[in-house]
Amino acid sequence: MAYWLFKTEPDAFSLDDLKNAPKKTTLWEGVRNYQARNFMRDGVKIGDLVMIYHSSCKQVGVAGIAIVTKEAYPDPTQFDLSSDYYDAKATSENPRWVVVEVTYQSHLKKLVSLKDIKANDSITELALKKAGRLSVMPVTEHDWLQIVKMVST
Template identity: 45%
Template structure:
Protein backbone atom coordinates (compact mmCIF):
# COMPACT_ATOMS: atom_id res chain seq x y z
CA UNK A 1 0.00 0.00 0.00
CA UNK A 2 1.44 3.37 -1.03
CA UNK A 3 0.87 6.09 1.51
CA UNK A 4 -0.62 9.22 0.04
CA UNK A 5 -0.88 12.65 1.58
CA UNK A 6 -3.72 15.13 1.85
CA UNK A 7 -4.50 18.62 3.05
CA UNK A 8 -7.90 18.71 4.72
CA UNK A 9 -9.52 22.01 5.63
CA UNK A 10 -11.75 22.49 8.64
CA UNK A 11 -13.27 25.64 10.03
CA UNK A 12 -12.02 25.83 13.63
CA UNK A 13 -15.53 26.71 14.87
CA UNK A 14 -16.74 23.36 13.52
CA UNK A 15 -13.74 21.17 14.34
CA UNK A 16 -10.37 22.57 15.35
CA UNK A 17 -7.16 20.59 15.81
CA UNK A 18 -7.74 20.93 19.56
CA UNK A 19 -11.26 19.49 19.18
CA UNK A 20 -9.89 16.59 17.13
CA UNK A 21 -7.14 15.86 19.66
CA UNK A 22 -9.70 15.90 22.50
CA UNK A 23 -12.08 13.51 20.70
CA UNK A 24 -12.20 9.86 21.83
CA UNK A 25 -9.24 8.17 20.20
CA UNK A 26 -8.44 11.60 18.70
CA UNK A 27 -10.67 10.55 15.80
CA UNK A 28 -13.36 12.70 14.20
CA UNK A 29 -15.74 12.01 11.30
CA UNK A 30 -14.93 14.39 8.43
CA UNK A 31 -18.52 15.49 7.76
CA UNK A 32 -19.93 18.19 5.54
CA UNK A 33 -17.90 17.66 2.36
CA UNK A 34 -20.25 18.89 -0.37
CA UNK A 35 -17.99 19.11 -3.38
CA UNK A 36 -17.93 16.18 -5.78
CA UNK A 37 -14.19 16.39 -6.48
CA UNK A 38 -13.33 16.41 -2.76
CA UNK A 39 -15.80 13.56 -2.17
CA UNK A 40 -14.20 11.59 -4.99
CA UNK A 41 -10.73 12.04 -3.45
CA UNK A 42 -12.10 10.48 -0.24
CA UNK A 43 -13.94 7.72 -2.09
CA UNK A 44 -11.44 6.79 -4.78
CA UNK A 45 -7.96 7.76 -3.63
CA UNK A 46 -7.73 7.98 0.16
CA UNK A 47 -6.65 4.97 2.14
CA UNK A 48 -6.52 4.23 5.84
CA UNK A 49 -3.13 5.40 7.10
CA UNK A 50 -2.65 8.22 4.59
CA UNK A 51 -1.06 11.35 6.03
CA UNK A 52 -3.12 14.51 6.55
CA UNK A 53 -2.10 18.12 6.96
CA UNK A 54 -4.86 19.49 9.22
CA UNK A 55 -5.66 23.00 7.95
CA UNK A 56 -7.79 25.68 9.62
CA UNK A 57 -9.80 27.68 7.07
CA UNK A 58 -12.27 30.57 7.16
CA UNK A 59 -10.58 32.06 10.19
CA UNK A 60 -8.30 34.98 11.13
CA UNK A 61 -5.13 32.97 10.45
CA UNK A 62 -5.71 30.15 7.97
CA UNK A 63 -3.02 27.53 7.68
CA UNK A 64 -1.66 24.13 8.65
CA UNK A 65 -2.11 23.53 12.38
CA UNK A 66 -1.55 19.81 12.84
CA UNK A 67 -0.76 16.37 11.53
CA UNK A 68 -3.31 13.59 11.26
CA UNK A 69 -4.01 10.38 9.41
CA UNK A 70 -6.95 8.84 7.59
CA UNK A 71 -8.43 6.47 10.17
CA UNK A 72 -11.41 4.72 8.56
CA UNK A 73 -12.88 3.34 5.41
CA UNK A 74 -15.45 5.36 3.52
CA UNK A 75 -19.06 5.50 4.73
CA UNK A 76 -22.15 7.69 4.18
CA UNK A 77 -22.10 11.10 5.86
CA UNK A 78 -25.14 11.07 8.19
CA UNK A 79 -25.51 14.87 8.08
CA UNK A 80 -26.94 14.62 4.55
CA UNK A 81 -30.05 12.88 5.96
CA UNK A 82 -30.62 15.27 8.90
CA UNK A 83 -33.03 18.11 8.06
CA UNK A 84 -31.67 20.08 11.04
CA UNK A 85 -28.11 19.94 9.68
CA UNK A 86 -26.66 22.72 7.54
CA UNK A 87 -25.33 19.86 5.38
CA UNK A 88 -28.78 18.31 4.76
CA UNK A 89 -29.28 17.21 1.15
CA UNK A 90 -32.94 16.46 0.33
CA UNK A 91 -31.86 14.73 -2.91
CA UNK A 92 -29.80 12.16 -1.02
CA UNK A 93 -31.29 8.99 0.45
CA UNK A 94 -29.89 6.21 2.66
CA UNK A 95 -30.14 3.71 -0.21
CA UNK A 96 -28.32 6.12 -2.60
CA UNK A 97 -26.19 8.47 -0.51
CA UNK A 98 -24.43 11.28 -2.37
CA UNK A 99 -22.02 12.30 0.35
CA UNK A 100 -19.36 10.28 2.13
CA UNK A 101 -16.94 10.68 4.98
CA UNK A 102 -13.87 9.16 6.54
CA UNK A 103 -12.66 9.42 10.10
CA UNK A 104 -9.51 11.45 10.62
CA UNK A 105 -7.26 10.81 13.61
CA UNK A 106 -5.38 13.85 14.87
CA UNK A 107 -1.79 12.95 15.75
CA UNK A 108 -0.36 16.24 16.95
CA UNK A 109 -0.82 19.97 16.99
CA UNK A 110 1.95 21.88 15.22
CA UNK A 111 2.96 25.49 15.02
CA UNK A 112 0.82 27.44 12.59
CA UNK A 113 2.18 27.39 9.06
CA UNK A 114 0.04 30.22 7.75
CA UNK A 115 -0.95 30.97 4.22
CA UNK A 116 1.59 33.83 3.92
CA UNK A 117 4.43 31.45 4.92
CA UNK A 118 3.19 28.76 2.54
CA UNK A 119 2.98 31.29 -0.32
CA UNK A 120 6.45 32.68 0.48
CA UNK A 121 8.11 29.24 0.33
CA UNK A 122 9.33 28.57 -3.24
CA UNK A 123 9.54 24.80 -2.64
CA UNK A 124 5.75 24.76 -2.07
CA UNK A 125 4.71 26.91 -5.04
CA UNK A 126 3.01 23.97 -6.79
CA UNK A 127 0.86 22.90 -3.83
CA UNK A 128 -2.75 22.59 -4.94
CA UNK A 129 -4.00 24.69 -2.00
CA UNK A 130 -1.87 27.60 -3.25
CA UNK A 131 -3.14 27.54 -6.83
CA UNK A 132 -5.31 30.42 -7.96
CA UNK A 133 -8.98 29.61 -7.57
CA UNK A 134 -8.36 26.47 -5.47
CA UNK A 135 -11.11 26.28 -2.87
CA UNK A 136 -11.43 22.52 -2.35
CA UNK A 137 -11.67 21.34 1.25
CA UNK A 138 -9.56 18.27 0.45
CA UNK A 139 -6.54 18.38 -1.84
CA UNK A 140 -3.75 15.93 -2.58
CA UNK A 141 -0.25 16.76 -1.30
CA UNK A 142 2.81 15.41 -3.08
CA UNK A 143 5.30 13.33 -1.14
CA UNK A 144 7.92 16.04 -1.77
CA UNK A 145 5.66 18.74 -0.29
CA UNK A 146 4.73 16.50 2.67
CA UNK A 147 8.41 15.80 3.38
CA UNK A 148 9.37 19.47 3.06
CA UNK A 149 6.60 20.60 5.42
CA UNK A 150 7.09 17.90 8.04
CA UNK A 151 10.89 17.90 8.04
CA UNK A 152 11.98 21.40 7.07
CA UNK A 153 9.12 23.56 8.38
CA UNK A 154 8.08 21.47 11.37
CA UNK A 155 11.37 19.75 12.13
CA UNK A 156 9.80 16.30 12.67
Protein backbone atom coordinates (compact mmCIF):
# COMPACT_ATOMS: atom_id res chain seq x y z
CA MET A 1 0.00 0.00 0.00
CA ALA A 2 1.16 3.51 -0.81
CA TYR A 3 0.04 6.93 0.39
CA TRP A 4 -0.97 9.94 -1.67
CA LEU A 5 -2.19 13.50 -1.38
CA PHE A 6 -4.80 14.65 -3.92
CA LYS A 7 -5.65 18.34 -4.10
CA THR A 8 -9.09 19.66 -4.86
CA GLU A 9 -10.73 23.05 -4.76
CA PRO A 10 -13.73 22.60 -2.45
CA ASP A 11 -15.89 25.09 -4.36
CA ALA A 12 -15.57 22.73 -7.36
CA PHE A 13 -15.43 19.38 -5.50
CA SER A 14 -15.01 18.89 -1.77
CA LEU A 15 -14.59 16.02 0.65
CA ASP A 16 -18.29 16.48 1.51
CA ASP A 17 -19.11 16.03 -2.19
CA LEU A 18 -17.17 12.77 -2.17
CA LYS A 19 -18.96 11.62 0.98
CA ASN A 20 -22.33 12.38 -0.63
CA ALA A 21 -21.51 10.90 -4.05
CA PRO A 22 -23.23 7.68 -5.14
CA LYS A 23 -21.43 4.84 -3.34
CA LYS A 24 -19.20 7.59 -1.85
CA THR A 25 -17.03 7.14 -4.95
CA THR A 26 -15.88 9.41 -7.76
CA LEU A 27 -13.49 9.59 -10.68
CA TRP A 28 -10.51 11.78 -9.85
CA GLU A 29 -10.74 13.67 -13.13
CA GLY A 30 -9.30 16.76 -14.66
CA VAL A 31 -5.65 16.22 -13.73
CA ARG A 32 -3.76 18.10 -16.44
CA ASN A 33 -0.19 18.08 -15.20
CA TYR A 34 2.08 15.42 -16.68
CA GLN A 35 3.93 14.60 -13.46
CA ALA A 36 0.65 14.28 -11.51
CA ARG A 37 -0.77 12.19 -14.37
CA ASN A 38 2.27 9.92 -14.28
CA PHE A 39 1.85 9.38 -10.54
CA MET A 40 -1.79 8.38 -11.12
CA ARG A 41 -0.98 6.23 -14.14
CA ASP A 42 2.12 4.48 -12.85
CA GLY A 43 1.94 4.62 -9.07
CA VAL A 44 -1.59 4.81 -7.68
CA LYS A 45 -2.98 1.32 -6.97
CA ILE A 46 -6.16 -0.18 -5.54
CA GLY A 47 -6.06 -0.03 -1.76
CA ASP A 48 -3.74 2.98 -1.58
CA LEU A 49 -4.80 5.66 0.89
CA VAL A 50 -5.31 9.26 -0.17
CA MET A 51 -5.34 12.45 1.85
CA ILE A 52 -7.90 14.81 0.36
CA TYR A 53 -6.42 18.29 0.46
CA HIS A 54 -8.56 21.40 0.05
CA SER A 55 -6.75 24.19 -1.81
CA SER A 56 -7.59 27.65 -3.14
CA CYS A 57 -10.00 28.31 -0.28
CA LYS A 58 -10.12 30.02 3.13
CA GLN A 59 -9.14 26.88 5.07
CA VAL A 60 -6.35 25.21 3.10
CA GLY A 61 -5.23 21.79 4.28
CA VAL A 62 -5.86 18.07 4.63
CA ALA A 63 -9.57 17.53 5.23
CA GLY A 64 -9.98 13.75 5.11
CA ILE A 65 -9.10 10.33 3.80
CA ALA A 66 -10.17 8.30 0.76
CA ILE A 67 -9.10 4.94 -0.63
CA VAL A 68 -8.30 4.08 -4.23
CA THR A 69 -10.90 1.65 -5.56
CA LYS A 70 -9.99 1.56 -9.25
CA GLU A 71 -6.62 2.04 -10.94
CA ALA A 72 -5.86 4.40 -13.80
CA TYR A 73 -7.83 4.38 -17.04
CA PRO A 74 -8.44 7.07 -19.69
CA ASP A 75 -10.11 10.22 -18.36
CA PRO A 76 -13.43 10.44 -20.23
CA THR A 77 -13.52 14.23 -19.90
CA GLN A 78 -10.59 14.60 -22.32
CA PHE A 79 -12.91 13.42 -25.13
CA ASP A 80 -15.97 15.48 -24.10
CA LEU A 81 -16.26 18.68 -26.14
CA SER A 82 -18.46 20.26 -23.47
CA SER A 83 -16.01 19.56 -20.64
CA ASP A 84 -13.60 22.09 -19.21
CA TYR A 85 -11.07 19.26 -19.37
CA TYR A 86 -11.50 18.52 -23.09
CA ASP A 87 -8.20 17.93 -24.88
CA ALA A 88 -8.28 18.17 -28.68
CA LYS A 89 -4.99 16.25 -28.92
CA ALA A 90 -6.33 13.23 -27.03
CA THR A 91 -7.73 10.28 -28.97
CA SER A 92 -9.19 6.96 -27.87
CA GLU A 93 -6.15 5.29 -29.48
CA ASN A 94 -3.76 7.65 -27.70
CA PRO A 95 -5.36 9.10 -24.56
CA ARG A 96 -3.27 11.73 -22.79
CA TRP A 97 -4.94 11.81 -19.38
CA VAL A 98 -6.09 9.28 -16.81
CA VAL A 99 -8.43 9.03 -13.84
CA VAL A 100 -8.50 6.80 -10.81
CA GLU A 101 -11.53 6.11 -8.67
CA VAL A 102 -11.51 6.99 -5.00
CA THR A 103 -13.99 6.19 -2.25
CA TYR A 104 -14.61 8.29 0.83
CA GLN A 105 -13.26 6.89 4.10
CA SER A 106 -13.47 9.68 6.68
CA HIS A 107 -13.21 13.33 7.56
CA LEU A 108 -10.35 14.22 9.87
CA LYS A 109 -11.47 15.44 13.29
CA LYS A 110 -9.90 18.76 12.34
CA LEU A 111 -8.35 20.19 9.20
CA VAL A 112 -4.55 19.93 9.15
CA SER A 113 -3.58 23.28 7.69
CA LEU A 114 -0.78 23.92 5.23
CA LYS A 115 0.69 26.36 7.76
CA ASP A 116 0.84 23.61 10.40
CA ILE A 117 2.27 21.10 7.93
CA LYS A 118 5.02 23.54 6.92
CA ALA A 119 5.78 24.27 10.57
CA ASN A 120 6.14 20.57 11.47
CA ASP A 121 9.84 19.73 11.22
CA SER A 122 9.01 16.00 11.49
CA ILE A 123 7.44 16.13 8.01
CA THR A 124 10.52 15.88 5.85
CA GLU A 125 9.70 14.54 2.38
CA LEU A 126 6.28 15.95 1.51
CA ALA A 127 6.45 17.79 -1.82
CA LEU A 128 3.71 20.11 -0.56
CA LYS A 129 6.29 21.72 1.74
CA LYS A 130 8.71 22.27 -1.13
CA ALA A 131 6.73 22.90 -4.31
CA GLY A 132 3.04 22.72 -3.63
CA ARG A 133 1.81 23.02 -7.19
CA LEU A 134 1.18 19.33 -7.94
CA SER A 135 -2.40 18.14 -7.63
CA VAL A 136 -1.34 14.51 -7.03
CA MET A 137 1.74 13.67 -5.00
CA PRO A 138 3.15 10.71 -3.10
CA VAL A 139 3.36 10.83 0.68
CA THR A 140 5.88 8.74 2.60
CA GLU A 141 4.52 6.53 5.35
CA HIS A 142 6.49 8.61 7.87
CA ASP A 143 4.97 11.90 6.67
CA TRP A 144 1.49 10.31 6.48
CA LEU A 145 1.75 9.24 10.11
CA GLN A 146 3.04 12.67 11.15
CA ILE A 147 0.06 14.39 9.52
CA VAL A 148 -2.41 11.93 11.08
CA LYS A 149 -0.73 12.50 14.45
CA MET A 150 -1.33 16.26 14.06
CA VAL A 151 -5.08 15.66 14.16
CA SER A 152 -4.91 14.57 17.79
CA THR A 153 -2.56 17.32 18.98
